[in-house]
Amino acid sequence: MDPEKVMTQDAKTGGARLAIDGGTPVRTEPLPLEFPGVHQMNEEEVDAATRVLRSRSVFRYYGINLQREVEAIEAEFASFLGVSHAVAVGSGTGALHTALSALGVGPGQEVIVPAYMWVSVAAAVVNHGAIPVLADIDDTFCLDPADVQKRITRMTTGIILVHMSGAPGNAKAIQKIARDRGLFLVEDCAQCAGGSVDGQKVGTFGDMGTFSFQMNKNMTAGEGGCVVTHNLRLYRRAFACHDLGYARDANGRLIFNDPDLKLWGKGYRLDELRAAILRVQLRKLPHTIERMHKSKYRIRQALEKSPKIKLRKVLDPRGDTGCFLITTYTDAKTAKRVNVALRAEGIVTSDQGVSNVVMTDWGLHIYYNIVSLVDQTSVDGRGFPWSLKENAGLARKYGKGACPAADSLFERSILLPIPSCLTEQDEDDIIRAFEKVARAILAE
Ligand SMILES: Cc1ncc(COP(=O)(O)O)c(C=O)c1O
Structure with missing residues (x-):
């Protein structure tokens, strides 16, 4: 990397070069997998x-x-x-x-x-x-x-x-x-x-x-x-x-x-x-939720200080079970860059976990990723239920563009699972990684 560029980068991140630019990652150990109930099993x-x-x-x-x-x-x-x-x-x-x-x-x-x-x-x-x-x-x-x-x-x-x-x-x-x-x-x-x-x-x-x-x-x-x-x-x-x-x-x-x-x-x-x-x-559920809620709100409180990171609106935070953190950015490109940078900082789980994804990659949760819906497929091969005469003329728009607010949120947002077994060290690492990446990328 050009030494001058490194200096500017280091100044922005408070001396810490981003891992995507060859700096030392915040952590190297994968975060625990999600699966809230499983972590409490014994x-x-x-x-x-x-x-x-x-x-x-x-x-x-x-x-x-x-x-x-x-x-x-x-x-x-x-x-x-x-x-x-x-x-x-x-x-x-x-x-x-x-x-x-x-x-x-x-x-x-x-x-x-x-x-x-x-x-x-x-x-x-x-x-x-x-x-x-x-x-x-x-x-x-x-x-x-x-x-x-x-x-x-x-x-x-x-x-x-x-x-x-x-x-x-x-x-x-x-x-x-x-x-x-x-x-x-x-x-x-x-x-x-x-x-x-x-x-x-x-x-x-x-x-x-x-x-x-x-x-x-x-x-x-x-x-x-x-x-x-x-x-x-x-x-x-x-x-x-x-x-x-x-x-x-x-x-x-x-x-x-x-x-x-x-x-x-x-x-x-x-x-x-x-x-x-x-x-x-079920007996453990309040404890499972308490663990996730505590971790999530500790992280949220820290991120609230970064004006360019928008947190998901939670209508009643006391009723949030805490299993996911969603952050939103100004545009799709920024969200992608933040996500790639966070992952390079070690904010990932092992391969089989959901980890830390831009929401458009979040599979069959996103309407336009549900191919059978977009293509209006049928199990009988004769168009059930789309071609039934009772269903003639009913509204059916399922391709991208049908829900513009969702389309925009999905591509600008990052989803991070909050396992029910995060340690304070894990939480600190997540906060540090977000802060480091925000200083370098969102300050531009
Ligand atoms: C919102 C929502 N509804 C329904 C289901 C279906 O649950 P199951 O996998 O137990 O069939 C899921 C599972 O992922 C879900 O996330």
Whole structure:
């Protein structure tokens, strides 16, 4: 490097040359992988799993010595959230499908989904024969209430609010829109279990809330999910749909004479093993969140001093679960440069982690990366549900450009997972790397 350039660079970074320019990186040890619940796992989960195996009763309805773990996690999760009913299922995707079945979603209906979501959200709508309609996000990175209003048509039946990247969306505003316009509201809380708005847990604002307990989530058994609701009718329908389409009695025997519950089941039941693990993970959830929240807000406080780093708007910081930090920059080029520089400073996990990415690289969370949505593909090869006559004329724009605010935020923002096991040293390194990179790149 030209010595004069090195001098200018060193002056800007307070003497520390950026690692991308040949300087010493802030750290060389990879950061811990994300997976919030996993870092808190110990002998307690092992004991829970072996208790079930020793009972030789791994199915929720009967067994040699049934422990009723699934029933217990449903009751405990409902009580934790402050909601009347919960149905444990095998995945967050299954939870979304179960909720939409309970709500009777089908052809001829539009369901509003956010530009920032996960492929499963659109999949649940499409698999029910309905049409997903994208709405833009705002600087909360969740649904923009004003844009939701604009996307409502006479065919709209519901809204799916997805609480993305650990922090709640504007649940109160979206709840009001849904109520005023007579639409259902489903909250997808897969990435925000334990989050809240003004003390009320996410998942309890809508008609139904859905959760995932897959390994990247705040509590986990590898796979798993849950559907919650205050509404007894929706609960009974969800219960039937997640299973074989019918109600069951207290002993798990199927009931065929309930006139409302002769439905079609999806086979999403949770097993006793994972339920037992999830009960332990639920007890640990407040601690898991506290760890991430503390790390994230220590880092946020430090970054607030850099005027050129814009932090994600969090409506109620107390209700943020803390599992991701999002920072936004003036333009895409700057975001990319900051990201590359941060990674060179050692702000990365090992290869299998999400690490530290510009959001456009964040896969199937970004609407225009969901190829099957953009291309409107169908499983039957005959255009279901796009070509159904009930769906003719419904709005469907899924290519880049459909949600301009999201497009701009995605390319200007960097997503950094905050594991639940960061040490103060890890936090210091993240702060130091951001400060070093900001001094060199953002001061230009
Ligand atoms: C927002 C969101 N919804 C739904 C899901 C689906 O959950 P699962 O992987 O358990 O099917 C995920 C999982 O990543 C998610 O992030």
